[in-house]
Amino acid sequence: MCGIVGIYTPNHSVDSTRVAQMLTRLQHRGPDGQGIFDDRDVCLGHARLSIIDLEQGQQPLKSPDQRYVLVANGEIYNHVELRAALKQQGAEFLTGSDCEVILPLAARAPEAFIDQLNGMFAFAVFDRVERSLLLVRDRFGIKPLYYLQLKDGIAFASEIKALLPLLNTVKMQAAGVERFLQINFNAGVDTAFASIKRLLPGQALHVDAEGRQTLRNWWSLSEALATQVAFQGSMGEAVEQFDQCLQQSLTEHLRSDVPVGLFLSGGVDSGILATQLGRTPLSSGRPKAWSLGFPSTSVHDEVHAAQATADASGIELALIRMDPSDLFKHWVYSIWAMDELMGDFASLPTLMLADAAAHSHKVVLMGEGGDEVFAGYGRYRMPWLQSAWHALKTPGTGGFRTRGRFDKASLSALLSPSVRAGMKQNWREPFIDAWQAGKGLDPLTRRQYVDMQTWLADDLLLKADRMLMVKGVEGRVPFLDHRLVLMGLSLPAHLKIQQRLGKQVPRAWLQQHQKAFNASGKKKGFSVPVTDWIQGLSRQKLASALLSSAIIQDVCQVQELTLRLQSSAPIDKSLAEALAVLLQLAVWSKLFLEGDGLAPPYSIDPLDWLLAT
Numbered sequence: 001m002c003g004i005v006g007i008y009t010p011n012h013s014v015d016s017t018r019v020a021q022m023l024t025r026l027q028h029r030g031p032d033g034q035g036i037f038d039d040r041d042v043c044l045g046h047a048r049l050s051i052i053d054l055e056q057g058q059q060p061l062k063s064p065d066q067r068y069v070l071v072a073n074g075e076i077y078n079h080v081e082l083r084a085a086l087k088q089q090g091a092e093f094l095t096g097s098d099c100e101v102i103l104p105l106a107a108r109a110p111e112a113f114i115d116q117l118n119g120m121f122a123f124a125v126f127d128r129v130e131r132s133l134l135l136v137r138d139r140f141g142i143k144p145l146y147y148l149q150l151k152d153g154i155a156f157a158s159e160i161k162a163l164l165p166l167l168n169t170v171k172m173q174a175a176g177v178e179r180f181l182q183i184n185f186n187a188g189v190d191t192a193f194a195s196i197k198r199l200l201p202g203q204a205l206h207v208d209a210e211g212r213q214t215l216r217n218w219w220s221l222s223e224a225l226a227t228q229v230a231f232q233g234s235m236g237e238a239v240e241q242f243d244q245c246l247q248q249s250l251t252e253h254l255r256s257d258v259p260v261g262l263f264l265s266g267g268v269d270s271g272i273l274a275t276q277l278g279r280t281p282l283s284s285g286r287p288k289a290w291s292l293g294f295p296s297t298s299v300h301d302e303v304h305a306a307q308a309t310a311d312a313s314g315i316e317l318a319l320i321r322m323d324p325s326d327l328f329k330h331w332v333y334s335i336w337a338m339d340e341l342m343g344d345f346a347s348l349p350t351l352m353l354a355d356a357a358a359h360s361h362k363v364v365l366m367g368e369g370g371d372e373v374f375a376g377y378g379r380y381r382m383p384w385l386q387s388a389w390h391a392l393k394t395p396g397t398g399g400f401r402t403r404g405r406f407d408k409a410s411l412s413a414l415l416s417p418s419v420r421a422g423m424k425q426n427w428r429e430p431f432i433d434a435w436q437a438g439k440g441l442d443p444l445t446r447r448q449y450v451d452m453q454t455w456l457a458d459d460l461l462l463k464a465d466r467m468l469m470v471k472g473v474e475g476r477v478p479f480l481d482h483r484l485v486l487m488g489l490s491l492p493a494h495l496k497i498q499q500r501l502g503k504q505v506p507r508a509w510l511q512q513h514q515k516a517f518n519a520s521g522k523k524k525g526f527s528v529p530v531t532d533w534i535q536g537l538s539r540q541k542l543a544s545a546l547l548s549s550a551i552i553q554d555v556c557q558v559q560e561l562t563l564r565l566q567s568s569a570p571i572d573k574s575l576a577e578a579l580a581v582l583l584q585l586a587v588w589s590k591l592f593l594e595g596d597g598l599a600p601p602y603s604i605d606p607l608d609w610l611l612a613t
Contacts, residue, residue, distance in 0.1 A: 002059070003029030003047040003469070004071040004145075005162050006124050008133045009153030010041055010211040018166065019043040022155075025162040025597070028337075029073075029469045035060055037069050041153075042126055042133065046071040049362060049472055063103040064092045067128050070106075072099040073158050074121035074143040075476070077252035082116065098255075099123065106134070114204060114218045118252065118482065122199070124156060131209035139219045140369070140480050141201035141457035144465055148196050154207055159466070160196055160339040164597045167195065172593055176341060177555065178423040179430075181415070181581060182404030184343035185462070187430035187454040192341035193592075201457050221452060222437050224482070225445070228490045238495050239508045241487060246509075249481035250276055253365065259284035260476075261361040263353050264291045264317060266305025268376070268506050269367030269479060275514040277365065278313030290356050290364075292320040292349045294327075299527035305518075312516035320356055324533035327352065329603045335587045336600055337470035340462055343581050345528040347463045354471040362474060368460050369479035372451045373488035374503040375496040380447050396432040400447050401454075411578045414564065419555045430454050444493045452485075534576035537607065539565050542579070545610040549586035551593070556582065586610055 003026030007014045016038040023034055023045040030047025037044045037060040046059035061070045076082070079098035082105070087093070091104035099121075105113035106125050120142035125134045135156055137145045147156040148163045157163050164170055176192030179185070189197050199205060202219035231238060250273075254260055262277055264270045277287050289310055293303035303319050310317035327348050334351045357364050371377050382390075382399065390399035404427055406412045412420055431450055438449040461477070468475040478484070491505065498504050510517050534542075543565040546552050552561075561582075564575070571579070587606060591597060600609065 002049050002071075002073045003027075003158040003162070004045065004073050004122065004124060005155075005157045006042070006044040006071065006133075007150070007153065007155045007166075008042045008126070008207055009150060010131065010207070010209055012041055012152045014038070014041055014043040016043045019045045021165050022157060022162040023047055025165070026158060028472065029158060031472045033058055037062075037071075037126075039069075039126075039128065041131075044069060044071045044124060044126060049469075049474060059097075059099070061095065061097060061100050061103060063107060064094060068103045068106055069126045069128065070099065070102055070123060072102060072121060072123035073145075074099075074119060074123070074138065075255075075474070076101055076117055076119040076121060077255060077481075078118040080255070110134075120477070120480075122158065133207040135199060135205040135207075136218065137199045137201060137203055139202050139221070139482050140452065140461070140485070142461050142465070142477060142480060144462065145199040146191070146196055147199060147205065153211060154213070156199075160191060160193055161336075161592075161597050163196055164193075164592065170593055170597070171195075172551075172589075174422060175426045177551075177585070178419060179427045180341045180343060180585070181406055181419070181555070182423050182427040184405070184581070185455075185459040186341060187458045188433070192588075201453075219482075221449065221485075222441075224486060225441065225449070225489060228486050231487070231490050231492065231495070235495060235504070235508060238491060238505045239512065242484075242505050242509055245481070245484040245487050246272070246276060246478070249478045249484050250280065252481070253476045253478045254280065254282070256363050258362045259360070260287070261357055261364045262287060262289040262315065263350075263357075263364050263366050263475075264289040264306045264310060264315070265367070266302030266309065267367065268503055268510060269370030270306075271309045271514065271517050272370075272506055272510060273365050273367060273478060274309050274313040274315055275510065275517070278315055279513075286314065286316055288316045288318065288361065290318045290320065290353050292322065292353055294324070294529050294532075295321055297324060297529040297532045299529045299532075308516055309514070312514060318356060320352060322349075322352065324529040324536065327529070328533050329605060331584075331606050332587055332591075332600045332604055332609050333602045334467065335584060336591050336597075338463070338466045339592065339597075340466075341585070341588055342459060342462055343584050344459050344463050345530050345577075345580070347467050349528060350463055350467040351470070354468045354473045358471040358473050362472065364468070364473060364475055366464055366475045366477050367479065368464055368475075368477045369456065369485070370503065370506065372448055372456050373479055373485050374491075374506050375444060375448060376502045377451070378502075380444060380502060381497055381500050394428075396428060397435040397450065398443065398446065400435070400450060401428065401431040405578060405581065408574060411574060413560050414556055414578065414582075416555055416557055442493065444496060445489055448489060530580050531571075531573045531576040534579055535571050541607050541611075542583075545607040546579075546582055546586060548611060549589060551589040552582055552586050555585070583610075 005022040033048045076098045082101040122143040122145035171194040173194045204218045206214045291306035293301040387399035390402045394402035434450040434453040438446040464475045
């Protein structure tokens with residue numbers, strides 16, 4: 001796992017110092033070394049976190065004939081099998097890097113090699129003969145890739161913050177801010193930064209020697225599902241197939257030259273990974289896991305369930321306990337690390353877990369994807385009458401994803417009329433587009449598909465990448481092996497949900513392999529004590545911090561916000577979370593729109609930081 005940057009300006013020379021400057025913004029992603037390839041009108045940079053071939057896997061990588069140059073972020077999990085097959089075809093390799101297999105594949109089939117790769121990846125390949133650049137992102141968007149159109153070419157990077165030095169002025173995109181306020185993240189190609197776009201999951205962008213750009217989908221989940229044979233077997237047969245896919249995925253995900261750990265909650269997904277990890281002989285010895293909880297707060301705490309799972313699996317567990325005030329001292333730093341305008345409060349505990357793991361591990365397994373693939377969320381189980389009512393009232397997504405954070409009248413009153421109008425028009429567009437792309441799927445699978453195209457890629461996986469990589473830790477997500485994904489999504493509804501309880505096949509697998517686990521328990525979700533923290537703040541100081549922000553004065557009804565904060569009425573959960581979202585917007589604006597985008601202190605009170613000149 002690494003960070004990549006680059007500039008390609010066909011027939012115009014590139015100043016390599018600009019790429020070096022971009023690379024310094026990503027040094028947290030690659031603490032083990034940096035490298036730059038400079039060839040007239042192209043310059044590629046790489047910051048390395050060494051995991052496979054620790055000694056010789058430095059990038060940029062070149063093919064033996066020097067024609068192809070590669071910078072890659074992520075892991076090619078099937079590199080062992082690909083390398084063996086390529087060697088039989090006469091390919092030469094200069095390192096043991098998993099990513100090196102991309103070079104001979106690109107040489108043999110420039111337009112058709114990508115779907116041979118199994119893994120999480122974002123990479124750039126430059127052809128020095130054709131003078132062409134190819135940018136690629138993995139099937140589900142596990143690894144990020146952003147790009148910026150320049151006057152005479154294109155720039156790309158693993159994180160937005162690396163592209164900001166190329167802009168004369170950093171500007172926000174209003175629609176991106178409006179979507180953030182409603183759903184906490186931005187889905188689709190656009191970000192909250194004007195001019196900066198993301199390469200979507202399964203996309204490839206080709207730039208030729210004349211600067212012509214061709215964007216295509218090299219893999220499509222909807223197309224893959226259309227050709228997937230629907231599962232026709234029994235629950236027992238489904239569990240057996242799940243076991244086979246899981247073992248295949250974990251075998252590949254455990255390939256590493258450094259120890260692999262686990263982030264463990266009390267839930268089904270990480271419980272499955274813990275169970276399987278405990279059954280797998282590892283050369284690094286007894287596996288280690290980390291779990292975090294919030295004692296003496298209003299939120300659900302799963303550390304006891306995590307400890308029980310760890311004990312039953314033979315895994316060493318490190319428990320982290322934090323109170324809200326200590327947790328939110330790292331909020332400003334986490335917002336900088338995210339750089340995308342994304343308000344998933346679970347980013348904070350994820351950062352704390354990564355910080356703890358980084359002392360001994362570079363790689364951890366995570367359970368992301370399990371809920372989307374096997375229908376774990378309660379929103380998939382909405383009664384048909386309620387769903388029909390939502391579809392009638394808010395058309396476009398079959399009654400799915402129809403409510404935003406500021407829909408409630410008492411909260412929307414905090415926002416300016418122009419922002420309210422923009423939110424009403426814009427925020428659901430990515431969900432509507434995904435719903436339409438999933439036509440032909442049954443209603444349940446269609447909902448799962450929408451989440452995988454939006455929420456999973458642009459919230460959960462983004463959070464995992466940023467919060468771990470800022471600490472030099474690679475997160476691997478075995479449930480997003482594409483074979484396991486297609487197996488899970490192709491299950492009939494009765495093998496996904498029974499008696500309003502989702503993830504039936506994974507639960508049945510756990511009942512077979514982990515007797516100590518309560519596989520019939522309802523999904524609790526991971527909660528963060530946002531309300532506790534907001535309620536514990538000085539209202540006067542909170543008001544001062546918010547109203548000191550220019551962007552808050554732009555998006556809010558200042559008088560209404562002031563009255564709400566001066567009121568003696570208790571701050572309930574919905575208002576607390578809305579205020580936290582506004583605080584995050586203020587911090588993000590100060591970091592990136594008003595500031596230089598450089599890292600703030602790792603630990604600082606958010607209100608003090610906002611109020612500081």
